[in-house]
Amino acid sequence: MAADRSIACRAFAKINLELRVLGVRADGYHELRTTFQSIALADDLTFTASPGPFRILCDDPACPVDARNLVWRAADLVWKAGRRRGTPHGVVVTIAKRIPMQAGLGGGSSDGAAAIRALAAIWRVRLSRARRHGLAAAMGADVPYFLEGGTALGRNRGDRLSRLADRPRAWVVLTVPRFGVSTREAFAWWDESGQAGRAGRAGQDFSNDLQPVVARRHPIVTTLVAALGRAGALQASLSGSGSAVFGLFASRSQAERAARALRRGAPRRLVLVTRTLTRRECTALAAK
Numbered sequence: 656m657a658a659d660r661s662i663a664c665r666a667f668a669k670i671n672l673e674l675r676v677l678g679v680r681a682d683g684y685h686e687l688r689t690t691f692q693s694i695a696l697a698d699d700l701t702f703t704a705s706p707g708p709f710r711i712l713c714d715d716p717a718c719p720v721d722a723r724n725l726v727w728r729a730a731d732l733v734w735k736a737g738r739r740r741g742t743p744h745g746v747v748v749t750i751a752k753r754i755p756m757q758a759g760l761g762g763g764s765s766d767g768a769a770a771i772r773a774l775a776a777i778w779r780v781r782l783s784r785a786r787r788h789g790l791a792a793a794m795g796a797d798v799p800y801f802l803e804g805g806t807a808l809g810r811n812r813g814d815r816l817s818r819l820a821d822r823p824r825a826w827v828v829l830t831v832p833r834f835g836v837s838t839r840e841a842f843a844w845w846d847e848s849g850q851a852g853r854a855g856r857a858g859q860d861f862s863n864d865l866q867p868v869v870a871r872r873h874p875i876v877t878t879l880v881a882a883l884g885r886a887g888a889l890q891a892s893l894s895g896s897g898s899a900v901f902g903l904f905a906s907r908s909q910a911e912r913a914a915r916a917l918r919r920g921a922p923r924r925l926v927l928v929t930r931t932l933t934r935r936e937c938t939a940l941a942a943k
Contacts, residue, residue, distance in 0.1 A: 660704040662773045663943035665697040666765035667804055667932060668754045669797075670827065670894040670901045676845055676864040680812075684796070685842055687813045691797070693804035693932040694827050698766055699751040699943065700726075702773040709743035715752035725767030725794050726750070730774055732790045737780035746777055755925065757835025759895025761801065767794050768801035769941070805934025821933040825903040826910035828883060830917050831925040832875050832898045841896035844868040866893040876900060882920070886913035903931075 669691050677686040709730050711720040721727060726748055734743040748770065754762030771790055775782050782790070791798040796812035806819040845868050861867060870876040876893055883891035883902030887909055891902040904910040910928045917926045932940070 660777055662702045662776060664700055664702075664769050664773055664941050665943060666700055666754075666762070666769040666801070667693050667937055667941070668696040668760040668762055668765060669693055669800065669804070670760065670829075670899075671863060671892075672806075672822075672890070674863040674865060674895065676842075679846065684812045685845075686811070687796075687809060689809045689813055690819070691800050691804075691807045691809055692822065693806075693934075693937050694760075694829075695929045695932055695940075696754055696760070696829070696927060698754050698762055698769075700766060700769055700773070701749045702770070702777055703747050703749070704745055704777055705747045707744060707747075709746055709748075711748045711750065713750040713752055715750075715756075717756060718750065718752050725763050725798065726770040728794050729767045729770035729790070732793060733771060733774045733778060733780055733782075736775075736782060736786065736790065737778055739778070746774065755831045755835075755899065757837055758831050758899035759836070759893065759897045760829075760899055761797055761895070764795050764798045765801040767791070767798050771802070803934055804932065804937030818934070821935075822931060824933075825889065825905065825931050826907045827929045827931060828886075828888070828902045828904065828910050828913050828917070829894075829925075829927045829929065830879050830883075830900050831927075832873065832879070832900075833924065834873065834898055836869055836873070836897040838896045841865050841869055844872065862890065862892045863894075865896050869893060869897045873898065879917070882917060883913060886916055888913065 672690040672692050675688040680686050713720055730743040754760050788799050792814045796814045799814050806822050808817045808819055848868050879900040880891045888902030894901050914926045914928050
């Protein structure tokens, strides 16, 4: 390993264009069918070779910098895959956090996927495509998706992936309420609802089966989805388990107008305008 080596990269967020919860599996996880879509919002990560123990630094004090961070988990898995002794060392990771946490945008998982690629390069660990996927799946169900990005169909727990043709570019308005929703919490609510999650589909056309159960606890979700619809969104929905709500727009000008309207309604709420990314763009733009 070159002592002065540094790798800078971007870890892109995702939205779920569709998320269907098909039931509870024998292993306790949920059977899913979901359509992932990359967006241009990204965390910036820098991996720098440096003497001493492996460390993570982050500009967001709410972001864990220990074993709870998937970057740390990636370091442990890549280190072991390289058959190295002891605990990971020799790298400092700096994260500039741009993707809100507990928002259903996959920021932690995307960071973890980026770490697999970067740390394998710095530590010179040769990983086949299948091996990278296996390490990513060991970290979390949606981590494998972030190894490629773009538009993809996720089955099983979301980790059995099929590439889909890139959707036409859309502009995305993201609005993030001032609370987070953990994935575990959202699925527990779905479990508690019994047939209510399925009944919600019959009574109204939700593209995300978790939206009704999250909105039941946080009615602002319904308010934001409706506001984006009135602003002309082609689709508006909760992303993943939330709390972020997104709207898709055909043009940037439409998206900017919708964002301004949302900001007027709640000046302190986070509202962002970004766009969708193709798989090729994810690869081309990942390196800073």
